Amino acid sequence: MDKTHDTFADLPRGTPGWFTLSARLLPLGLLAQFLSAGTALFHDGALWGLHGAVGGALSLPVFALSGGALLLQRLNGFGWWAGLTTLLYLGQIALAADLRALRKRQEADKIEEEALAGLVSTLGPTHVHTQAARSRTRPFWDFEAQTT
Numbered sequence: 001m002d003k004t005h006d007t008f009a010d011l012p013r014g015t016p017g018w019f020t021l022s023a024r025l026l027p028l029g030l031l032a033q034f035l036s037a038g039t040a041l042f043h044d045g046a047l048w049g050l051h052g053a054v055g056g057a058l059s060l061p062v063f064a065l066s067g068g069a070l071l072l073q074r075l076n077g078f079g080w081w082a083g084l085t086t087l088l089y090l091g092q093i094a095l096a097a098d099l100r101a102l103r104k105r106q107e108a109d110k111i112e113e114e115a116l117a118g119l120v121s122t123l124g125p126t127h128v129h130t131q132a133a134r135s136r137t138r139p140f141w142d143f144e145a146q147t148t
Contacts, residue, residue: 019068019075022061026085029058045136055096062089 033054040047068075069082119130
């Protein structure tokens, strides 16, 4: 009995252009999201919005890949990879949801105030890290002791 793997069943029909484009755009989008997160973390906190927008835009190629693998029989061979990509994307979205986004603002504010109180008692109210935490900015990232 000769079985043909489903990836090769409709080989003459080829892989749809939108599927190939989605597969090629996904790593570029991940790179853009990684770079925007680094820039936001180390230089300009206002770029977190760009990071989130790129993450939201990544849903298009991710769901195009998984939808294509599920709905087109000739793309079923990509189902495992498309499914894994979708699960990782949904996991990233779940990690990105914080307490404020989950409508638990009072609990988040309480945790933040406790953390800020700890910084004030440890470093002092005028220390650069305490002030940066209060303003929710990170002017620099280092591991050296800073003078007040």
